[in-house]
Amino acid sequence: MITQLLAIARNTFVESVRQPILYILVMASGLLQLFNVFLSMYSMGFGDSAEVSGDDKLLLDIGLATVLLCATLLAAFIATAVLSREIEDKTALTVISKPVGRPLFVLSKYLGVAGAMLxxxxxxxxxxxxxxxxxxxxxxxxxxxIPVIVFVFGSLAIATGVAVWGNFFYGWVFSSTAITILLPLLAVGYVASLFLTHNWRMQPPTTDLTPQVLMACAGVAMAMLVLTAVAVAASTRLGQVMTILVCMGVFLFGLLSNHFVGRHAFVNYPVQQIAEAEAVSDRDGDFRDAGDTWRLTLRGELRDELSPGDALHYATNPGGIAMLTPTQRSLEGDPTRERDVFSPESGPAVVVLATPSARELTIVNVGGANVRRPPRAEDYIFTAPTRTNAAARVAWSVTPNMQFFWLVDAVTQAHPIPPRYMLMMTGYGAAQIAALLALAVILFQRREVG
Incomplete structure (x- = not known):
């Protein structure tokens, strides 16, 4: 089984990299990056402490968008070339008629296409x-x-020259030869450019190394793998034009799904954001025991009036998703009396103890509410639990959310991308790929191939 999987995947990979459209779109992407360097100078940017600043922020945004758009188109073209066209030409029958199951066939095709796309x-x-x-x-x-210009155009000249020479004398496929040679040349050239200034002077490689930008590139690569799975699933039933339309539709809707359905999936409105949180009376600092009291300093004035005894909720995002407080109700007693605070009948709840000013709150745990963690700076506070729209939540969940892979905003706003988020993003992408390949198997299971 593994031998068959690898054999089909290898043949698919070789066939994919030989497609002329792959070389054309890769070169088009490189040409567009050249244009982006000149177009970005009109953004009138300003400097800050981020890895990219000023006009380079716009270059980062449109540069990665260019890569993602070209990769989406390329995934649709290659998937239809190696799967949809094989089905229409009946060549897939020669493989499926052997002891190769359809699920294995689809998985092999995806691995081959994904390798070419990577x-x-x-x-x-x-x-x-x-x-x-x-x-x-x-x-x-x-x-x-100057070193960047020399390394880029030098790599292109060498790769193109070798590909033309090999094609003329030995019959090598031009597109696959050029891409195969170009990849290591560009990689070595980029690493070498980190050691050189614009006038060929040596410098430490970490001077201009941008690890956050590299993480954003990894996010785009993960999004590309998900879109490749979309293309493979669509090509099991559709032709080239419709596969391209489906891929572009999923790509665009995935970018806008937070606006169209995500904001309706969880309905809640924060009254303010926490600027600082400190314990007033909490022996172990976990805010889980009855009587634990914390003081919250807010970023602005409260949007709703709060009174002592009102229930308070908090979460890490302004939509109120994954509340850190349990389901609770307002306190019917007096939060300043110990009997009401420690009584199990009064809670469990997190309630307002006092409002010393419009930008300050004191909260208390009544009845030992089992909060997930104490409040922190940057958390959002709410006066009501979050309502859920089941239909919007399902639509939002099944749609590949491209915003999860788009890390440009974090880079330009100088917010460090934690490794934990990269792991979560990888897990989310793997889950989406598994679901899409399962859909591809279902669609292909009863497809007539002979």
């Missing part, structure tokens, strides 16, 4: 990283980064 996306991302390394020349006295 290769193409890696080249496109290297073009993008070179653009970021060069940077936008916003001022008249800015000098071009």
């Amino acid at each position: 290769t193409a996306t890696a080249v496109m991302l290297l073009f993008f990283l070179f653009a970021i390394r060069h940077g936008v020349m916003s001022r008249a006295f800015d000098d071009p980064h």
Whole structure:
């Protein structure tokens, strides 16, 4: 079974990288990155402490968007070339008629296409990283980064020359040869450029290394793998044009799903955001025992009036998803009396103890409410539990959410991307890929191939 899987995947990979459209879209992506460097100089950016600043912020945004758009189109073209066309030409029957199950056939095709897509996306991302390394020349006295220009165009010249020579004398496939040679050349060239300034002077490689940008590139690569699974699933039943439309539709709706359905899935409105939280009376600091008291300093004035005894909820996001407080109700007694605070009949609940000012709250745990953790800075506070719209939640959950993979905003706003988020993003992408491949198997199971 493993031998069959690897054999079909290898043949699919070779067939995919030989597609002329792969070379065309990769080169188009590189050309667009060149244009992006010049177009971004009109954003009138400003400097800050982020890894990219000023006009480079716009370059980061449109550069990664270019890679993602080209990868989406490429996934649709390649998937239809290696699966839909094989079904229509009856060539898939020669494989399925052997002891190869349809699920194994679909999985093998996905692995082969995904390998080709990773290769193409890696080249496109290297073009993008070179653009970021060069940077936008916003001022008249800015000098071009000569090593970047030499490494990029030198790699292109070598790869193209070898591919033309091999095609003419040995019959090598031009597109696959050029891409195979170009990938390592660009990778070595990018690493070498980190050691050089714009005028060929040596520097430590960490001077211009941008790990947060590399994480954003990894997010785009993960999104590409998900879109490849979409393309494979669509190509089991649809032709090339419809597969492209489905991929673009999923891509666009995935980017906008938070607005169209996500905001209706969980309905709640924060009254303010916490600027600082400190324990007033809490022996173990977990805010889980009856009588534990905390003081909250808010970023602004409360949008709703709160009185002592009112229930308070808090969460890490403004939509109220995954509340950190349990289901609770307002206190009927007096939160300043110990008898009411420690009585099991009064809670469990987190309630307002006092409101010293419009930007300050004192809260108390009544009856030992089992909160997930104490309040922290950046948490949002609410006066009511979050309502759930089942239909919107299902639609939001099954749609591949491209915003989870789009980490550009975190980079431009100088918010460090934690490794834990990268692991969660990878798990989410793997779950989406598994679901889409299961759908592809279902669609292909009764497809006539002979």
